[in-house]
Amino acid sequence: MKIALIAHDNKKDDLIQFATAYKGVFEDHELFATGTTGLRIMEATGLTITRFQSGPLGGDQEIGALIAKNEMDAVFFFRDPLTPQPHEPDVTALVRLCDVYSIPLATNMGTAEILIHGLERGDLKWRNIIHDRKSENK
Structure with a gap:
């Protein structure tokens, strides 16, 4: 699964703690994040993350473009x-x-x-159907 991690400044510490607590779940997926959030999570957890621009510089839009192409499966966006x-x-x-x-x-x-917890249990496997259909239509 492709997962986006985003946090506003006042919520970055919360997302870092969350990513640290669930590192074992996240490491089984492809992670994406906006600039500073991604860097801080990588430093705290050692997770591999594809980083985009910071949110105000277009990172939110970069992740939005992946969503619009149905190439993102879940978003954790800790908003303030x-x-x-x-x-x-x-x-x-x-x-x-x-x-x-x-x-x-x-x-x-x-x-x-x-x-x-849903991700951990496999509750999002329905997203694979979308990816399979997209591959068939190419």
């Missing part, structure tokens, strides 16, 4: 709802794309716990 973000339209677009393409999205620790 109490701090205005200069790139809020990009954030909104990313969340909208997850809804359009039925991509599981966790925006807080509670939902992330449910999603990671």
Whole structure:
């Protein structure tokens, strides 16, 4: 599975702790992240992560492009709802794309716990059907 990891500044430590706690689950998947978040998670966990630009510099849009091509299977986006973000339209677009393409999205620790356990159990294997269909249509 391809998984995106994104966090606003005030939530980066939470996502790093989460990634550290579930390193064993994440290491079995292909990980993507926005700039600083990805770097900090890699430093803390040793996980291999493909990094994009930081969110305000287009990283959210880069991940959104993968979602629009149905090439992302889950998104962990720890958002800070109490701090205005200069790139809020990009954030909104990313969340909208997850809804359009039925991509599981966790925006807080509670939902992330449910999603990671589902991922661990294999509950997201239905995404493989989408990938198989895409390969057949090429």
